[in-house]
Amino acid sequence: MSTKFLMATVFCFCAHLAISQTYYSKSGKITFHSDTDMEKIDAENASASTVIDFTTGAIEWGVLIQGFKFEKALMQDHFNENYMESSKFPKAKFRGIIEDYAKVNLSKDGEYKVRVKGDLEIHGVTKTVETDATFMVKNNMLSAKSKFSVLIDDYAIKVPKVVENNIADEVEITITADYQLLKPKL
Amino acid sequence: MKMYKYFLFFLLLSASVNLYGQEDDLLSLLDEEETINYTTASFKATRIINLHSLESMSAGELDIKIQHRFGFISGGAYELWGLDQSTIRIGADYGITDCFMIGFGRSSYEKTYDGFMKLKVLRQSTGARKMPITLALFSSMAIKTLKPSDPDRENYFSNKLYYAFQMMLGRKFSDAFSLQISPSLVHRNLVATEDIANDVLAMGFGGRIKLSKRVSLNAEYIYVLPDQLAEGYHNSLSIGFDIETGGHVFQLHFSNSTSMIEKGFIAETVGEWGKGDIHFGFNISRVFNLK
Numbered sequence: 001m002s003t004k005f006l007m008a009t010v011f012c013f014c015a016h017l018a019i020s021q022t023y024y025s026k027s028g029k030i031t032f033h034s035d036t037d038m039e040k041i042d043a044e045n046a047s048a049s050t051v052i053d054f055t056t057g058a059i060e061w062g063v064l065i066q067g068f069k070f071e072k073a074l075m076q077d078h079f080n081e082n083y084m085e086s087s088k089f090p091k092a093k094f095r096g097i098i099e100d101y102a103k104v105n106l107s108k109d110g111e112y113k114v115r116v117k118g119d120l121e122i123h124g125v126t127k128t129v130e131t132d133a134t135f136m137v138k139n140n141m142l143s144a145k146s147k148f149s150v151l152i153d154d155y156a157i158k159v160p161k162v163v164e165n166n167i168a169d170e171v172e173i174t175i176t177a178d179y180q181l182l183k184p185k186l
Numbered sequence: 187m188k189m190y191k192y193f194l195f196f197l198l199l200s201a202s203v204n205l206y207g208q209e210d211d212l213l214s215l216l217d218e219e220e221t222i223n224y225t226t227a228s229f230k231a232t233r234i235i236n237l238h239s240l241e242s243m244s245a246g247e248l249d250i251k252i253q254h255r256f257g258f259i260s261g262g263a264y265e266l267w268g269l270d271q272s273t274i275r276i277g278a279d280y281g282i283t284d285c286f287m288i289g290f291g292r293s294s295y296e297k298t299y300d301g302f303m304k305l306k307v308l309r310q311s312t313g314a315r316k317m318p319i320t321l322a323l324f325s326s327m328a329i330k331t332l333k334p335s336d337p338d339r340e341n342y343f344s345n346k347l348y349y350a351f352q353m354m355l356g357r358k359f360s361d362a363f364s365l366q367i368s369p370s371l372v373h374r375n376l377v378a379t380e381d382i383a384n385d386v387l388a389m390g391f392g393g394r395i396k397l398s399k400r401v402s403l404n405a406e407y408i409y410v411l412p413d414q415l416a417e418g419y420h421n422s423l424s425i426g427f428d429i430e431t432g433g434h435v436f437q438l439h440f441s442n443s444t445s446m447i448e449k450g451f452i453a454e455t456v457g458e459w460g461k462g463d464i465h466f467g468f469n470i471s472r473v474f475n476l477k
Contacts, residue, residue: 049216051212058212080226085361
């Protein structure tokens with residue numbers, strides 16, 4: 001009986017590991033870039049959280065607005081205080097689906113181009129976005145990158161007339177992440 | 187056999203739990219580490235009006251500041267309500283670290299040079315570290331270079347020196363409302379007569395209410411503890427607006443103080459609001475990044 005007990009436990013354990021295709025990162029990098037003749041604005045946040053479930057293709061990102069670092073401290077203040085209102089809307093979130101997630105072969109090195117679609121919530125406003133993304137598998141390591149643009153007007157971020165020429169209407173967002181397998185909680 | 191059934195049951199159960207888990211928020215699978223969220227922009231500038239606010243410049247930021255006060259409004263039409271006169275301080279502030287700044291300036295009032303240091307000791311924060319207040323310590327020194335009133339008397343260099351020490355203790359209560367108290371000590375090396383105190387203790391109060399994202403209403407009052415100043419000196423009261431545009435902050439205000447440095451506006455305010463001895467004035471600040 002005790003042998004059977006042991007076998008069953010081991011089986012149970014293995015079964016769990018085999019099904020788990022959930023990957024995560026807590027150090028996803030999100031940068032954005034606004035470019036006008038007057039001013040270039042760059043900001044980076046390297047502590048975004050992201051989880052992908054390759055059994056369903058579901059993907060999520062979450063990032064703290066306050067964690068974006070700017071070259072100029074004053075810009076960072078204004079970003080939080082005047083534009084993103086980070087005390088009211090502390091997080092930006094993305095919740096979506098990798099439409100062709102089946103293309104990604106996690107056990108074979110290569111680059112996989114996929115299409116991601118989902119809801120992007122910034123500044124309390126949710127909009128559907130769609131973008132191309134690339135997954136890279138190398139030596140059993142999974143990483144991802146994507147680039148897309150958002151119109152700041154879409155997210156109810158108001159830019160006053162005096163600085164109209166300093167802030168681009170369209171902001172380019174680049175995201176990258178090195179994923180790790182999420183160990184299931186037994 | 188019975189045991190085996192149990193395990194099959196458990197296996198099914200755990201599998202189904204897994205399935206349900208996927209419908210949840212995926213991010214909730216991660217344990218979230220709490221971060222420290224420092225409160226920023228309690229005040230728009232490093233001065234409320236005359237009084238230093240608890241804010242300091244960030245590391246590598248240089249703030250060129252022009253502070254200007256017109257004459258007393260009580261001068262009437264003949265003086266164009268004070269616009270004929272002006273008192274000015276030109277200065278530069280610089281952030282050495284995010285919590286330590288220095289600055290110097292030169293005031294036309296008594297041709298005074300001043301220098302100061304400000305250190306943030308506590309920063310208001312939420313999250314992993316909770317701190318309800320911000321505390322900054324401030325120290326300044328001023329040298330009056332106006333020619334002595336009595337050139338025949340022996341005038342030591344030390345006679346021209348003034349010192350001020352302040353604490354800025356404040357809290358951003360909400361996005362729109364911040365309040366600060368500033369216990370202050372001004373030391374004058376030389377005073378006019380023996381019965382005037384060399385040390386002046388005062389309590390400053392300052393606050394701001396945001397009227398919109400870029401405009402705030404500021405006020406400050408400095409209460410000088412009784413029996414320290416000679417007749418004719420009053421407590422400083424100032425009211426004004428901060429208007430922020432990109433890298434500039436414009437501060438427009440009304441104040442009964444002529445001087446814009448501590449030893450002056452705390453201990454040498456002669457204007458009386460009730461008599462219309464009010465200066466219209468402004469501070470213009472332009473921030474440059476030297477980093």
